[in-house]
Amino acid sequence: MHELGVAMEIYRISRDAVAGHGAGRLESVRVAVGELRAVDPELIKFAWQATVAGGPDAGSELIVDWHPAVQRCETCGADKARDTAGWLPLCPDCASPLRVDGGLELDVLQVSYLREEEERAVSGGVG
Amino acid sequence: MAEIVDVRRSILEANEAAATQVRGQLARALVVNLISSPGSGKTSLLEATMPAIKDSLSLAVIEGDIATDRDAQRLRALGVPAVQILTGGACHLDARQVLKVLAEGHFQAPDVLFIENVGNLICPTSYDLGEDFKVALLSVTEGDDKPFKYPAIFATAQVTVITKVDLLPYVTFDLDAVKAQMRSLNPTGSILLTSARTGQGLDQWIGMLRSSLDAKRRAPA
Structure with missing residues (x-):
């Protein structure tokens, strides 16, 4: 950009x-x-x-x-790879908002x- | 042999420092950063807002555009001090530009400062201008898929204004689909429906501005 x-x-x-x-x-x-x-x-x-x-x-x-994105779904209790098809900050499995733990450097x-x-x-x- | 210097400094540090200074200088003002694609009605929303509040609140506008001062002229015509920043091609405003406008003394510290960013749903999202909150605008003619297509701004904005709702009968725009996307992306954000043309929703928009200003002034420093 x-x-x-x-x-x-x-x-x-x-x-x-x-x-x-x-x-x-x-x-x-x-x-x-x-x-x-x-x-x-x-x-x-x-x-x-x-x-x-x-x-x-x-x-x-x-x-x-x-630094790849590190995002955690607090609903599933697991780290989630970035959904490269959708690129949304949402859990690809349960659609909850993801907590960002890395990737903002x-x-x-x-x-x-x-x-x-x-x-x-x-x-x-x-x- | 090359010398090595450890730096560890944020690339956006100059912008962040300027944003902090803007906040310090406008501690008693409500500062709103309006972000949307070109043509979604940022200036029209401001034009419709001004007559309703300019007698009770002191207002100022900073307009960001790549070229022309047309937007600032439209607002000056309503008797509101409006300063145009021309970026000459840059895709977003930077807090240092806002700070410079404040230093130039075009207006006294207002009750409400509207900063209309360059029309762009992407780049302005990354730059803190010292605002109290960002407002994202989405006009019904742009399509109901935009929150998921441009998630960063719609996840960040405290308020999303759906504009041109008087055109809803004439366009394919699924308002419920937009609300569902917004609930996922931004569960704590609010959504307002407005038409600058008919005046629909302007009371809620203005009420939100007034209550935000009151809340800021009541909050302990």
Whole structure:
């Protein structure tokens, strides 16, 4: 749905995290995405590439840790897999509303970056 | 070698922080976030609501659209301060946009602030704008299968307004089927039937707004 807006927020948080440690170029960013957040893992990676394209962090990778929905039916007393045919938050067996125990993750977990001075050393730059 | 920084921050944190600020600034106001598909009658419901309450309550409207300020113009014509946010293509409003409108001083803190979201049943559901509750609108011309087809918004909205009910004799719309879907998705939510054209159901809608505002102001801070 709105993956580009989500990607831009991930970028803002990532740059902010690096800025707290000095200058550097993003290498990869690891995020947690839950199945119930309506964020498609492939589309968010595509949106990430669009967000960083042409800037200092172009080519950096977005790594998505995918968290499947964990939903419990309190009537049946069992965990229920998401009904992928219906995608309703209702028990596929007894139609009671499901309690959500997982699948709502949407977090930046970890940022990996290359320090500016190391980058210069690697590329044999003139500092 | 790459440096690793542990972050563990919510991607929606900036929106969540802004929503908290909106709540702080409008602690005495009722803030209602109206969400529906395009054309289901959000602006028409507001137009029909304004004349009945604008003398007894101070009102303000924030309109979210991709393009044009037509909706804000319609409400300004009724003497209500209405501020248009143009998203330029974005599919939902964000709490930071609401906060910016409040900071610009277009209106004094009102009794009731209506936020009419961008016409879309999907994306606005994920963004808290600092509202007291979301209202979902479903017009009878859209079809009676929509609660199950767009479950997130209909499960989240505290109030669902079925609009254009004056057209019920002319369309195939099984109201009982909608009520059954809503009972499953949202057992504690309420359903109102309205027609902005005939005025049907507006008393219940306005009564709900007044009692929600009273309840908020009576509640201990």
